[in-house]
Amino acid sequence: MPVNAGPEYFAAERRYSEARTLEEKIIALEEMIRTAPKHKSSEHLLADLRKRLSKLKRAAAIERRKSQRPKFTIRKDGAAQICIVGITKSGKSTLLNSLTNADVEIGEYPYTTKEPKVGMMFYNDLQFQLVEIPSTFNRELSGLLHSCDLILVILDSEHNIEKQKNELMKNVKDFRIGNKKRVLVKNKSKVCGLDPDTVCIDAKTGIGLDELKEKMWKELGMIKIYTKSPNKPKAIPAVALKINSTVEDLAKKIHKDLAKEFKFARIFNSTKFSGKKVGLGYKLQDNDIVEVHTE
Ligand SMILES: Nc1nc2c(ncn2[C@@H]2O[C@H](COP(=O)(O)OP(=O)(O)OP(=O)(O)O)[C@@H](O)[C@H]2O)c(=O)[nH]1
Ligand SMILES: [Mg+2]
Incomplete structure (x- = not known):
């Protein structure tokens, strides 16, 4: 206990011992430092309090x-x-359930x-990851929106x-994702402009979904490559690569x-x-089928 400490110090010390959060502890500790006696015999105490504070x-x-x-x-x-964005109740979950193996609450x-x-x-012998983005658009979604390769913008025909x-x-501007590839999708469409x-769809009945998948693939601007082992059929799922990719990119x-051990490919x-x-x-x-040989 510090020599000659006043009641303010002891009140702060009590608040410190009762503090439940780091912020509360910091405030109480700062108050203890401010109210502690400043003479030779309390130097140790002050040094200890400052160390604790930092x-x-x-x-x-x-x-x-x-x-x-x-x-x-x-x-x-x-x-x-592929991220699915849209206002609430535009049918994002319905679309996710229709296009994928998901069983999300509607x-x-x-x-x-x-x-x-x-x-x-699963489309075109390839697998795609679809992610429904909650309509709240809260900041915590920022990393996810930035990692998407394509954005499906769902527009609700009823609004x-x-x-x-x-x-x-x-x-899109707030999240600085304006340069992302995107496909505009009109959902709950009875008539299409x-x-x-x-792309006009009805996620509930499945109308327009084949056209949507085709448009998504086209918009991604990739090529599909199959790999195979000698005397075996081509492997599915295939591999998607950027246009102009080489055998080295595939390897x-x-x-x-694999690229280091590579001898040739057919x-x-x-x-x-x-x-x-x-x-x-x-x-x-x-659609090339590639057989990589390492010996
Ligand atoms: N008629 C019709 N109704 C749809 C269609 N898609 C969704 N709905 C209905 O619209 C409502 C909302 O659908 P959800 O798929 O939950 O919409 P959401 O965008 O995921 O909504 P939140 O997650 O709540 O933001 C439900 O009642 C669906 O049945 C559609 O293509 N046609
Ligand atoms: Mg939903």
Whole structure:
């Protein structure tokens, strides 16, 4: 106990021992330092209090950084990660359930989906990861929105389309994802306008979903490559790569050491060069079947 400490010090000390959060502890400790007697015999005490304070401040800074970190990051899986955004009740969950293996709750009340929901869609011999983004558009979703390869913007035909577009574009700007590839989708569509950039669907009955999948794949701008082992059929799911990818890009995608152990590859396709030996630099074409040889 410090020599000649006044009642203010003891009150602060009590608040410190009763504090439940780091912030409360810091405030009480600062008060203890301020009210502690400042003479020779209390030097040790003051040094100890200051040490404790800087330790608490460091811990608080770490906690603050943790809480600011985007909470939702979903490990990418499949050929691409596709995020579904739209105003509440526009049919995002209904679409996710129709396109994928997900079984997400569909509500009669707004904001049913409170956390991102994931499903896998199989299309064109490839798997795609679809993620429903909750309509709350809270900051914790930022990391996830940034990692998406494509954004499906769902517009609800039962409400004013232009107003929704404006609202969603504001969110897109706020999250700085304006440069992302996106597909506009009009849901609950009985009649479809002539806008060639918008795909009309009815997620509930499945109308327009084949056209939507086709549009998504086209918009992603990738090529599909099959791999195979000698004397085996082509492997499914296939692999999706950027346009202009080479055999080396494919090898690296399959396994980090495959490009190093690579001897040659054989490409099978519908051209007269089918079955030919190629090297790592060969530029792959959509639907090529590739047999990698390491000896
Ligand atoms: N007629 C019709 N109704 C639909 C369609 N898609 C969704 N609905 C209905 O719209 C309501 C909301 O659907 P959800 O799929 O839950 O919408 P959401 O965008 O996920 O909504 P929140 O997660 O709450 O923001 C439900 O009553 C659905 O049955 C559609 O294509 N046609
Ligand atoms: Mg939902």
